[in-house]
Structures are given as C-alpha cells and as structure tokens.
Amino acid sequence: MVIFMVIETKVYKKNQTTIPAVYRKKYDVQPDDIVEWEENDRGEIVVSFRKKLSFRDMMGSGTVKTKTNAVQLEKELYE
Numbered sequence: 001m002v003i004f005m006v007i008e009t010k011v012y013k014k015n016q017t018t019i020p021a022v023y024r025k026k027y028d029v030q031p032d033d034i035v036e037w038e039e040n041d042r043g044e045i046v047v048s049f050r051k052k053l054s055f056r057d058m059m060g061s062g063t064v065k066t067k068t069n070a071v072q073l074e075k076e077l078y079e
Contacts, residue, residue, distance in 0.1 A: 005022075007020045007022065007023075019035070027049045029049050030051075032052045033049055033050065033051055033052060034049070034050050034051070034052050035047060035048075035049055036048045036049070036050065
C-alpha cells in the first residue's frame with residue numbers, strides 16, 4: 001500500500017508561499033536556493049530544488065574541444 005502525504009500552503013500577496021518544513025529539511029532547502037516548477041505531459045506540476053550557482057561556481061566544470069582565449073572572451077563580453 002502506498003500512502004501519499006498532502007500538505008497545503010497558502011499563496012500570499014505577491015504570489016509568495018512557504019515551502020513546508022518537512023520538504024525543506026528533507027531536501028536541505030536553504031535561502032537563495034532555486035525552486036523549479038515543471039509541468040509534465042499529464043498536466044501535473046513537478047517541483048524540484050537546486051542550489052544557486054554563480055558563474056565562479058561553474059568555471060572549469062565544462063570542457064571545450066577548441067582552444068579559447070579567456071582575455072579575448074572577456075573583451076567580447078563587455079563590448
């Protein structure tokens with residue numbers, strides 16, 4: 001037998017709501033974390049949490065097959 005837990009929260013002014021404590025604790029949701037809302041093909045809303053990443057956090061995490069010039073890329077960014 002599967003038991004589903006249903007928790008209701010109220011939507012306040014400016015469309016704000018509270019993430020229930022049970023989920024904040026279970027998924028270690030902290031201030032500045034990102035809440036992602038996705039509608040699946042059955043019309044259900046799927047909510048997930050992820051940590052906010054800065055550009056500095058992402059630096060060096062990817063790979064590029066071609067050589068790049070960081071100085072030139074920075075110049076182009078601010079043109």
